[in-house]
Amino acid sequence: MIRLYDFDLSGNCYKARLLLAILGVEYERRNVDFFPGLKHREPEFLAVNPLGQLPVLEDGDLRLAQSQAILVYVARKYDPSGRWYPLDSPEIAGQVQQWLGFAEGLTATASAARLADGMGFDFDAEAARDGAHKLFAVMDEHLWFQERQGQDWLAPGAAPTVADIACFPYVMLSEEGGISRETYPAIRRWTDRVKRIPGFVVMPGIFPAVLGSQ
Amino acid sequence: MDSASIAPGWVPVAASEDVIPRHVFQGKLWGQELAIWRADDGYVNVWENRCLHRGVRLSIGVNTGTELVCQYHGWRYANRNAGCTYIPAHPADAPPRTICNRTWPAREAHGLIWTHLGEGEPALPEAAEAPLVLRAVPVRAAPGDVSAALEGFDPGEGLAHRGGLVFGDGASTLRLFVQPMDSGLSAIRGLVSGPLAGEGLALLRRLNTALTAFGRAAEAAARQHPAPAPIPPVYGRVSEELAEMPEMAAGTGKIRVTIAAKTVVAEGIVSLDLRPLRGVLPAFQPGAHIDVALPNGLVRQYSLVNGPGETDRYIIGVKREPQSAGGSLAIHDSLKPGDLLAISEPRNNFTLRRDAEETIFLAGGIGVTPLLAMAAAMAVDDQDFRLHYFAAGQGHLAFPERLAALGERVQPHLGLDPAGTMAALREILSRPGPARQVYVCGPGPMLDAARTIAADQGWPESAVHFEYFRNTHEIDDSSSFDIALARSAVTLRVPAGKSILQVLRENGIAVPSSCGQGACGTCKVKVLEGIPDHQDVYLNNAEKAANDRIMTCVSRAKSDRLILDL
Numbered sequence: 001m002i003r004l005y006d007f008d009l010s011g012n013c014y015k016a017r018l019l020l021a022i023l024g025v026e027y028e029r030r031n032v033d034f035f036p037g038l039k040h041r042e043p044e045f046l047a048v049n050p051l052g053q054l055p056v057l058e059d060g061d062l063r064l065a066q067s068q069a070i071l072v073y074v075a076r077k078y079d080p081s082g083r084w085y086p087l088d089s090p091e092i093a094g095q096v097q098q099w100l101g102f103a104e105g106l107t108a109t110a111s112a113a114r115l116a117d118g119m120g121f122d123f124d125a126e127a128a129r130d131g132a133h134k135l136f137a138v139m140d141e142h143l144w145f146q147e148r149q150g151q152d153w154l155a156p157g158a159a160p161t162v163a164d165i166a167c168f169p170y171v172m173l174s175e176e177g178g179i180s181r182e183t184y185p186a187i188r189r190w191t192d193r194v195k196r197i198p199g200f201v202v203m204p205g206i207f208p209a210v211l212g213s214q
Numbered sequence: 215m216d217s218a219s220i221a222p223g224w225v226p227v228a229a230s231e232d233v234i235p236r237h238v239f240q241g242k243l244w245g246q247e248l249a250i251w252r253a254d255d256g257y258v259n260v261w262e263n264r265c266l267h268r269g270v271r272l273s274i275g276v277n278t279g280t281e282l283v284c285q286y287h288g289w290r291y292a293n294r295n296a297g298c299t300y301i302p303a304h305p306a307d308a309p310p311r312t313i314c315n316r317t318w319p320a321r322e323a324h325g326l327i328w329t330h331l332g333e334g335e336p337a338l339p340e341a342a343e344a345p346l347v348l349r350a351v352p353v354r355a356a357p358g359d360v361s362a363a364l365e366g367f368d369p370g371e372g373l374a375h376r377g378g379l380v381f382g383d384g385a386s387t388l389r390l391f392v393q394p395m396d397s398g399l400s401a402i403r404g405l406v407s408g409p410l411a412g413e414g415l416a417l418l419r420r421l422n423t424a425l426t427a428f429g430r431a432a433e434a435a436a437r438q439h440p441a442p443a444p445i446p447p448v449y450g451r452v453s454e455e456l457a458e459m460p461e462m463a464a465g466t467g468k469i470r471v472t473i474a475a476k477t478v479v480a481e482g483i484v485s486l487d488l489r490p491l492r493g494v495l496p497a498f499q500p501g502a503h504i505d506v507a508l509p510n511g512l513v514r515q516y517s518l519v520n521g522p523g524e525t526d527r528y529i530i531g532v533k534r535e536p537q538s539a540g541g542s543l544a545i546h547d548s549l550k551p552g553d554l555l556a557i558s559e560p561r562n563n564f565t566l567r568r569d570a571e572e573t574i575f576l577a578g579g580i581g582v583t584p585l586l587a588m589a590a591a592m593a594v595d596d597q598d599f600r601l602h603y604f605a606a607g608q609g610h611l612a613f614p615e616r617l618a619a620l621g622e623r624v625q626p627h628l629g630l631d632p633a634g635t636m637a638a639l640r641e642i643l644s645r646p647g648p649a650r651q652v653y654v655c656g657p658g659p660m661l662d663a664a665r666t667i668a669a670d671q672g673w674p675e676s677a678v679h680f681e682y683f684r685n686t687h688e689i690d691d692s693s694s695f696d697i698a699l700a701r702s703a704v705t706l707r708v709p710a711g712k713s714i715l716q717v718l719r720e721n722g723i724a725v726p727s728s729c730g731q732g733a734c735g736t737c738k739v740k741v742l743e744g745i746p747d748h749q750d751v752y753l754n755n756a757e758k759a760a761n762d763r764i765m766t767c768v769s770r771a772k773s774d775r776l777i778l779d780l
Contacts, residue, residue: 137352141422144349147231148415182240182247183352183401185232188273192237207285209236211276211595 002027005048005056007034011111011169012067013055014203019071019165022199025078035119068100071162083159095155099163105135106170113177114170125177132179136171136187143186152193160197168194172206223336226326226391226403229347233258233327238282240273242395243331245445247271248318250327253293253523254279260329261296262316264449265289272315278594280523291315294525297497305569308499308562316449324405326391341389342407346414349422350393350401353429355436357394360402363435364390367428369421371410386410388421397442402429468507468556469495471528476551479531480605480612483580484546485519488528488555495528500587501564501653501681504528505728507556509548514541515729517583517655517681518560519613521590528557531612533580561728563735563752564655564681566591571649573599574642576664578656579610584681585655586616593620600625602642604635604660635660639667646673654680658751665754675756682751685731685768689749695771699723699780700742714739714766714776723780725766732768739766744776 002020006013006029020027032054033039040052049056049065056063057070059077064070075085087093109131116125139154146152154163172191174181181188194200195209202208227241233252240263241248247263249272263271265284272291276283281290281299288302291314298313321328323338325347330336353360364379369388373381379390386408393401402425410417471488479485503517516530535542549555566588567573573592575585582603592599601620604627605611617624627638643652643664652673654664661680668678691711697718698705708717715737718725727737732750741764748758750765757763764776 141349141426145415145419148418182242182395183399185228185239185350188240189232189234189237207274209276211278211283 003058005030005032007032007054010054011173014169015067016055016070019074021201023078068166075162085162096161096163099154100166103166110170110174118176129179136184140184140186143190224328224330224338226328228327230325236277238273238277245396245447249273251277258320260318260320292497292525293523295494295497299499305567308565341405345405345407346411348404350403351425351429353400353432355432357392357400360400361392397445471555473551473553481609482534483612485531496559498560499562500566500591501584502560502562504560505558508544510544512541519583519586522594531583570651574652575601576654577603578660581656639664643668643671652678658686675754682733685733685751689768693770696775698777727767730767732765737766740779742777745772747772
């Protein structure tokens, strides 16, 4: 069975949990106390991932770190429809990859502001917030024009892709880092759509968009 | 910038296309956060972005299409009137009508949603009917500065400044609006009409680029000065008692409504569609009823049939009953569409719990009306229920469209004699359970039978809820006794032939009442000492045995004296 080195409050770990849940893939959780325990910096976990980063996914002989890489692997391996990581069109594949890269930027900004404000990590929260606002502005504009063309998701196409999963958590958790989304209405509508994907699961700080869902 | 410098008048706070179904748009005007949401009936609500309970933003809540549900403790607020319809922590109590979220006027015109924070009814700005709506461009700069700078804005496209924030080329017009979000935050909204609008997406992109560049320059200029302090939001006042669970407020106000439609909904049953003459109808909960003052001087109670979100009207169902005092005949024979009626605010003495795992509704004849409202409320949430509807025949099933919408969860029982009805009730009520709730409404004998059968088969009284249309018991008013009013420190004598309520009113003590026959529960008063002689059909047997409440319109005293909490 798949094993996920996981931490509840981590948006990057949540990406993996979210896609695994949506695809209905069973997995075993191995909790790593990132905060306050800082167990990701201890030898036991460094033996799993020398970079000391969560999440890590093990599947058979494969051991994979880095959340975007995990999304790509899970989608290619466990989504027979191929729609979560579409490769048929070079244009779409390129754009999916572009947003996976964008998600790295969100981790460096929105997530950093949250870690500084909420967990006392030594990051420049103001710089992180400024950086996040620049990214959110680009994303909101993109999504607004997508909507005008009848497109619901970051990459073109009728269905969401790993790009949406990769960008969702740190957008949704941004207010924990003091980044309001009040000037990004198209982003807010997109997050509602992500929450309505069948199989969607929540994490602490992220609420459902419909009643009685989990 | 303080509130005194806020200009009156309508301001666009969202685009129509922003406010999509089942979404809650987070808006802001002069520091005031707004929760803007469209119900499934198309109505756009502009509310204070705050749950009255714990102050949580409603923009993270759930738009069910008819109500907004707070994400924290599930308080529900109705479309249009913003009244609180349900508090999960008090599943058995009706939230008082006075718990209402703060609302602002909302208009949808020219592809934008408009509101205003001031008094009165200012006129909407003029614009073309179906223009092209630009993407709102947020600018972190003071609204006054943004407006001033925009007069020198060059939109390109051959559009020249025509005064104010209007640009044109003779055939096409670009109108810009600055939405003052906060002291240091603005949003530029815009509308294009005329031939240029035909360029659609390409034009939207070009103007968005131009306005974004303008916004960056305005932000750079604003950074030369210290940022103004954000405007502290002014919240509507919520008293602590209100936020907790206050007593039911007495409904005294009379509301004028007009009959928009009178429809035959079954053999001998008509429905009235009542619309407010002005303003918005007060909030209601499933199970609520209103008093209707009829042309012949009678006042009658009718349950609201409305499902959740049907807040623009009240729907009642009235059965023709030739044997009665004339209330139903007055409605059937003399009222017609267009007539005016005076009604009370809704009261709810028949509260629906929504924490049950399984709910059984037992309707007899016209008793289906409150249960239809309850069933619709549960259907919206996909909660488990069954509506058993006892009627003389297929043609007697009222509100067939509403029944059809509930689908297979409706189980008709047609043409049964009393013995057949008893057998059916025994079968339906054969499985009491800890999370099962029963609601019964119908003719007196059916209610009596259902309650007896439920008790015999082990249902706790607290799980069997009922509402009688009327009290058919003979009232014995031959006793005489004293009532001591604890708060008023007076003692009054209630003689034979007079009710407690009459004596209270003769002595200037106001107690709300409605049906006058011990069926509706409106005149309920707390008993501090003494043994009441219960003659009502409102309290259940356990409640009667507790001797701590009394219906002052019919019930009396077994002891020489009652001490009442008045």
